[in-house]
Amino acid sequence: MKYLMPFLGLVALLACRGKNVEGKNMGKEIVEIKKENTSQGVDTLSQEPRLKTFKGLADTTFVRLADFSDGFAFDLRYATENNFLKAKVYDCAECYTRVKTAKALIAANKDFLDKGVKIKFYDCYRPNSVQYKMWEIVPNPQYVANPDKGSIHNKGGAVDITLVDMQGNELDMGTDFDYFGKRAYHDNTDLPEEILANRKLLKETMESHGFWSIRTEWWHYNLSAASNDKVANFKWECND
Template structure:
């Protein structure tokens, strides 16, 4: 009987010891978890200020600009030429003071025109590239409000179209251009853009052969793709079938 009592007492002692050990381990685990939570909180609880923001490496995000295909647009729609080709050069003079007006009349330099004009220009430029040259633009579509600005500065129909009647530039059917090599070097055309004198006339053949050849290349190729020239300005070309289009005052955004 005494042996049973001793055995029972030992069993109770072991049971108490086991409970103590389990309790100790449980408390230790809770303590470790508390440290982990505290550590995680400490890493996220950071004061954000201008100095810390300036040290953050910027992430480059490429935004794809969707351009509607020309074939999906009406021929009369205005589009930005650079959205449809990177094969042109630009020197848009009326966005600078370097022009015969001696005054900037565009808020910023952009070349917009109607879809039908763009289509013809793209074809012409591909043809020019076969000869090792490409088109460089001095002027493209011109809002009618700008035509009024130009008329106010130089109210002479010999140099500026009357804004009431409008220019074909105002209709999205005219461009002022020259030719440059594929490396961007301008071909010699005999005069600068907007030189108003006989030296700029197409029918002036009293010029060096190189100049006459360059003008011939420009004129014959543009005519091949539906443009016609102005006798007194070697740089000016109108697309056939645009003279009766409505005068526009579309204005592009300057970013």
């Protein structure tokens, strides 16, 4: 019996070492599989959703802009109370446009990105029902389009935008969004050179991609190709 106990202890020790070696080899195998998958472009731990394409979509289809480009910034003011209405009129912050508007915006933003800046959105497509809400709060055609006729925002062809640098800092445009006064006019040249240069960059680039501006708002741009589209009341879903 005195010779059997050391023998049994040795067997147990070898068995434990075998399990440890097996466990280490198994861990090594998992790491190697992970490395192999990663080398093939597959991340087994997390996989970023791919951007959508416009293939098969009609130019008049409404799309969520962020699904087709990750190169924009957003500050959708009408989903907050930080706007001239002092009221939240969108249930949630989303930027939708027609496909043709989205294509033009992505093309324009590519030019901006080449210059180290990008588009930041204050407003995009606006359902006609929201236009009526805005009209109830501010029934003044100088500031809000009459909802009976609708605006190009209601057609998915207008955006309110500014430019930001790659750190998200807004370029100085002279006024905040929805500032209603002469300082916001495009033809006001009595402004510092930096502001005039920033507005010029925004305006000339947008116009080169089929957009046109209005005299009194440096932030507002309409897509010419959307002028004859119908006023819409499409409403996007809000995901809590």
